[in-house]
Amino acid sequence: MTTAPLDTLDLEARAHSEHAHELRLWLRLLTCSQLIEKRVRTGLREQFDTTLPRFDLMAQLERHPAGLKMKELSHRLMVTGGNVTGITDQLVTEGLVERTEVEGDRRAFRVRLTERGRVSFADMAQHHEQWIVEAFDGLGSREIDHLYKLLGKVKGGLK
Numbered sequence: 001m002t003t004a005p006l007d008t009l010d011l012e013a014r015a016h017s018e019h020a021h022e023l024r025l026w027l028r029l030l031t032c033s034q035l036i037e038k039r040v041r042t043g044l045r046e047q048f049d050t051t052l053p054r055f056d057l058m059a060q061l062e063r064h065p066a067g068l069k070m071k072e073l074s075h076r077l078m079v080t081g082g083n084v085t086g087i088t089d090q091l092v093t094e095g096l097v098e099r100t101e102v103e104g105d106r107r108a109f110r111v112r113l114t115e116r117g118r119v120s121f122a123d124m125a126q127h128h129e130q131w132i133v134e135a136f137d138g139l140g141s142r143e144i145d146h147l148y149k150l151l152g153k154v155k156g157g158l159k
Contacts, residue, residue, distance in 0.1 A: 067100070
């Protein structure tokens with residue numbers, strides 16, 4: 001194994017172990033994921049004055065036009081019911097989502113996008129897609145396909 005002087009290595013390459021390659025790869029994946037997420041968060045904040053959790057909640061509702069119960073939203077977003085309630089309250093105030101009672105269950109509410117919410121989300125989703133595409137600008141289509149397949153093998157080995 002050939003190594004560069006320590007001062008020329010980035011943080012990802014500073015792993016010291018008999019499994020240094022695997023550790024560096026993990027750190028590289030984590031770094032890339034964090035950088036892409038930072039770009040998305042910044043774009044949502046600067047262009048739409050919103051947050052990634054709000055975008056994620058609206059994305060779930062966009063996939064379910066009839067709406068989702070608050071408990072279903074909480075489960076799909078993997079956050080507490082209190083977090084979903086807070087975000088939902090904000091989006092209701094802004095007219096982007098609406099809450100309706102669930103027939104037969106006085107304690108449950110169904111949440112769905114309003115027409116204004118659908119239009120707003122479509123605009124955000126289009127920009128979100130472009131930010132992701134830009135993140136992979138340095139790769140050709142064959143490289144993207146190859147990386148996707150390799151990561152699929154990693155994912156398959158973790159199940």
